[in-house]
Amino acid sequence: MDPQLLLPPGAGLVVEQVQLCDEIVHLMVRCEASGAHCPKCGAWSEAFHGSYERNLGDLPIAGRQAVIDLRVRRFRCYWPECPRKTFVEQAPILAERYAHRTRRLRSLLEEIGLALGGRPGSRHCQRLAIPTSRTTLLRKVRGLPERPSATPSVLGVDEFAFRKGRRYGTILVDGAAHRIVDLLEDRSADALVEWLDNHPGVRVICRDRAGVYASAARRGAPDAQQVADRWHLVHNLADALERFAVRVLASLRKELKAEAIVDATPRLDLPPPASPGRLMARTEQRHAEIHELMTRGLTITAISRRLRLERKTVRRYATAEVAADLLGARGHRDTALDSYLPYLAKRWQDGQHVAACLFDEIKKRGYRGSKRTVRRQLAGWRTAEPPPPAHVMLPGPRTLAWLLLRRPSDLDEKEHVLLRQLYERSAELGRARQLAQDFLRLVRERPVASWTNGSPTCTRWVRQNYVASAAISNMTGMRSTPGSPSAGVRAAWKGM
Ligand SMILES: [Zn+2]
Incomplete structure (x- = not known):
């Protein structure tokens, strides 16, 4: 093969030799012309002054790293008025002035950098026999001129x-x-x-x-x-449905409760503590254990290490004379929740049984404890009630909103049955679902093109649906609230 084919055509260069050295292909190259034009004054000169070698990284050859060893000459400029005394010949088609890579390698690196970014791009280059650091790739990408973009309408x-x-x-x-x-x-x-x-x-x-x-x-x-945009429209709808679900579920719960059991109101004034006996026993055992170790001369740190407890906890036990001091008056540990129990009990009687909602409510009133504590407390109340009545089986507001949002074809048999049962109890719920589905269809199918064409059926259809969405807003008092979108909205959005 003619080694000349390895160079870009028309570059005015001659390949003198091809060598393989340490797995790197070296192309010894020189310029073809006998002289060069001075870059300052443009005068032609063949007055040789000296030469040196430029090493330019190039595209790999047959899977091996390649370098072009370009021998360039320095010429004298004899033009009397030219400030340049000497200059070096250039090979502009092969590489820019001062560059360490050929143009064709540079554009390949730019493309890899754009497609893969720094680190993955660098790994990819390694496999292509173009050793390149990630910073070089990123520099290449940053160095690209910005694409002019027209202002979008x-x-x-x-x-x-x-x-x-x-x-x-x-x-x-x-x-x-x-x-x-x-x-x-x-x-x-x-x-x-x-x-x-x-x-x-x-x-x-x-x-x-x-x-x-x-x-x-x-x-x-x-x-x-x-x-x-459509996503935010659906997000609004989901928020509105969730607020609506809270209201509907609360009234449904009250209804179901009244039907199911008349006399089984839980003892809410004094909610049963979560098995105080076990907690008491454990506290006493640990108290004895720690005091025993203390009498043997162990330090707080040593005890905490041995029992795998926090030092703060060990110190609390160490300073308590008797185990009962560690527990509250009612035989269970005081929690941040205690002062909110009356409020929780009242809301429970009102029919609000969703731990997440109750947690939000007391949090607004200043509760600083965890949601888990609230859940544990409510779990006690739930089990204290004789046979699980129907109202406990109701879905949570977020789940219900999700059921109303999803395409009917995506619901399974159990969900269909649940929805049917709920519709029988609340006509409002069925209406809300119809409105939500109409609105979603409007958002999904976007018949805007035909609407602007003035097709009468379509206009009517859009108007109907617009009225539907307005109705659902009125029904639920929809307002825009910032917040993170629920999983339901995300899934509904994905289906579009
Ligand atoms: Zn000159």
Whole structure:
């Protein structure tokens, strides 16, 4: 094979020799011309001054790393007015001035860097016989010129996390091309206003439910129409359904309870403690154990290590004269929950039996304990009630909202039966489901194109559904609330 074929065509270079040295293919190359033009004045010169070798990394050859050893000459410039005394000949088709890699290798590295990023890209390069560090790849990507992007007419705006819970930025998406247009450093209104000022021409801004972007859009692009995206619409719906479910379930529970048992009201004024006997016995045993070790002369640290207890705990036992001092007056340990028990009992009698809801409620009233403590307390109340009545079998509000949201075809037989039973008890629930499903169909199928064409059936259909969604809002007092979307919404969204 002609080794000349290994060079880019028309580069004006000659391959003198091909050598394999330490598993690296070396191409000894020189320039073809007898002289060169001075880069300053353009005068031709063949006055040889000296030469040296440039080593340029190149594309691998037959799975081996390759290097082009380019011998370049330095010429004198004899043009009297030229400030340059000497200059070096260049091979612009092969590589840029001062470069350590050929152009073709550089563009390959840029592509690998763009596709794989730093570390994976570097590993991939290793396999391709192009040893490259991850920082080099990242530098190549950063060095690329920014692609000019036209201002999109439909702009999607949302926040994204640099680091979850810590730092957020704003992501701007071209709604028509589904491409990221820009990333802003923070999620403030000012940043978005500035961007909109520099990019006039946005007609529609698709944003989340937070007020920040709404005000930014009003300031930065007052003529643009603001819309909510489908995901946030469904999120709103799920929130509304959940609030609705809380209300419906509470009344259902009351109803069922009244039917099932009249005389089995749990002793809520004095809720049964969770087996005080066992706790007492364990505390006494541990107290005795620790005091026994203390009399043998062990330190708190030694005891904590031996019993695998925290030093704080050991110290608490050590300072207590008798085990009973460690427990509250009623024979169980005082918890942060104690002062909230009357409130919990009242809510329990009202029909609210969902631990998560009750936890939220007392948390708002200042409770600082864990959700587990609340669950444990409620578990005692649940089991204290004779045969599990029907109202305990009701789903939680989030589960119910989820059942109302999902496509009927995705529900299993058990869920269908449960929903049917609930509809029989509450007509409102059936109506809510119908409205939710209509609204979801509107969001999923988006008959907007035919709507704007003015098709009368479609317009009617949309109007009906719009009325439906408005009705569900009225029914549930839907408001926009920030918060993390539930799993239900995410799944409903995935199905679109
Ligand atoms: Zn010159």
